[in-house]
Amino acid sequence: MLKWVDGGVTAPLGFIAGGVNCGIKGKNLDCAAVVSDTLANVAGCFTTNKVKAAPVLLCRKYIKKNSKIKGVIINSGCANACTGGQGMKNAEDMSVYAAQLLNSNPSEIFILSTGRIGVQLPMDKIKTGIKEVIASCSKDSHSTAAQAIMTTDNFSKETACAIAIDTQTVKIGAMAKGAGMINPNMATMLAVITTDANIDESFLKEVTKEVVENTFNRITVDGDMSTNDSVIVMANGQAENSLITASSKDAQVFREAMRKVSEYLSHQIVRDGEGATKFVEISIKGAQDNDNALKAAQAVANSLLLKVALSGSDPNWGRIMSSLGSSGIEFDPHKVDVFLNGMIWIQNGILTNTDFKAVEEKWTSEHLIIGIDLHQGTGFNSYYTCDISHKYIDINI
């Protein structure tokens, strides 16, 4: 059974973490590190944006080169994206500098950056930050690390769980950041997941890809895709369980634990969506297949008109139907049923529930599930979104 535990990214054996201020974001924490005391298997997923930040390009290069890494250095306040050759050199220098301090190879240190695009990193400050953050790393400062990677986030996001693999306890810890420029493949989000599981490298990569696809790639705040999205998973094997492979009996337990951790963090990102006041699940069933369900859920979740309506009290169901119709999937508008938190609202494409008070009450709830049944087949999928309010504009103007 999965058990939620304290400790964030340092919950698993052999991991330490820390966060410091190095002056990029005034006096706020802006530099973090997560380090394993032994080399860890690594898996990563990165933004599919054609415009990739320098640290993303660097991590992609390193991950091709080696299957094991020592740690991750993260700065917030500056994305080091659209920064040309100088930006690439700066990302490399960060890994070289951290590697010296950690007696490691540069390619064993992954670099993540988040913040404003188009600005060069202040390398003097960054180097001081790296030195201080590595010195500060401990079992206790996982929350400080989670705080140091925030940008427009209102709260830090971390979690950890324990599962049993054969006779051993295996832990998974994680932290993430993200609140704006959130749209799949992937959101403007960074996540670092640690585990002491002893796990086959290729199976780790497979699980990571699948889990990211079904969690971090199922959320949207504003439909904008970032240049810096990265999820890094480190598995150092210190739990000394028997090796988990794709065919081992515990494969599914590990997979499910990874999914739970990632789902929790991805939902936290939507809950912390810039200016958001509610968490909304768009849940499609009855599509021709799961891909069609995903397309429909994504289209509804990204409708700006719907998202604005969600920040008010007027349950404008026309905006649901209209965005569904623009999703490009096949369906019969006269067969669509829509539910609000399980209560029937629209049936066969027209308004059936005229208890407006009940509808408005559901509409304004903080956790809203808009369930849509297309009655075309057995395909289903969900997408997670939030409302767009005046505060979103204040944050981004």
Add this chain to the structure above:
Amino acid sequence: MLKWVDGGVTAPLGFIAGGVNCGIKGKNLDCAAVVSDTLANVAGCFTTNKVKAAPVLLCRKYIKKNSKIKGVIINSGCANACTGGQGMKNAEDMSVYAAQLLNSNPSEIFILSTGRIGVQLPMDKIKTGIKEVIASCSKDSHSTAAQAIMTTDNFSKETACAIAIDTQTVKIGAMAKGAGMINPNMATMLAVITTDANIDESFLKEVTKEVVENTFNRITVDGDMSTNDSVIVMANGQAENSLITASSKDAQVFREAMRKVSEYLSHQIVRDGEGATKFVEISIKGAQDNDNALKAAQAVANSLLLKVALSGSDPNWGRIMSSLGSSGIEFDPHKVDVFLNGMIWIQNGILTNTDFKAVEEKWTSEHLIIGIDLHQGTGFNSYYTCDISHKYIDINI
């Protein structure tokens, strides 16, 4: 040479129009008619949204049945979309009732509706409106008609032009509405275009399709696609010019005039975008081909983060690069140049113009052209958008 003239939809010979209040929108004008005194060739383009309003379904049925129509009846305040069998019957009843008054067949009367989705039309009011608006139609009341089709529009939109076809003067008149739920294929917009040109039916359809594709389908306000979009073109032949066909020497003159009229109206819709304070052209060149240029322009034009930045004074070029990168087209981020109203800003993917005062001045201009050269080929295309401000949320909450 094309000459702009007064008169809107009644500028061409044989057309009259009118607008009245029938009580759907309080005391505002909400019912319009455009009528030709002789049957007119017709062409139409309609929303590609899978969820189509009843009047759209009706017009699509009628247009398959006959090539000539007598007129168009339009109501605002209620979209008659997602209204099931009753909605379909109501749209039909509107055409039957108007046909009786105009001594015509129901299928020769096209119906357009715009306004809130999911509400049934108040048919008593509508019938009174149809009776009164037909009685009120005249050469002079084209502007009243243009006002009666408005929803959240701040100003009415009409135009007309004259061209010479052989020895005759041919006129084209037009009106349109639209301010929100504006995204291609098509925008939430209605347009009625009238002309006294004597023109081959199939060529009229061809020109209409092409012109709509390059004007009304190149604009976005909020990325939401409507259930009611319709462009109806009526050509009654009363200018008595020699028949315009695809191969006649004047074909290009007519095509260009149709494009100018449609372009003018489509740009007016963006200028009147809900809460918009500026008109922004995203102009791509150097793409692999025109389709790729269109995809890139559309992605940038629909970036919510960019649109929010456009309503402020902070020229956030990272949001341009990031949306370009998420467009799905092939390009090299290190070869991208970006211009603001012709002034170089970004070169080879990085900031080159550090005259921040000059950049901010361009950024805040009411008519902004963001020119992007991808240096990949000869493809080009433009897309027209506006900013998203607090007022947009006030309008749609």
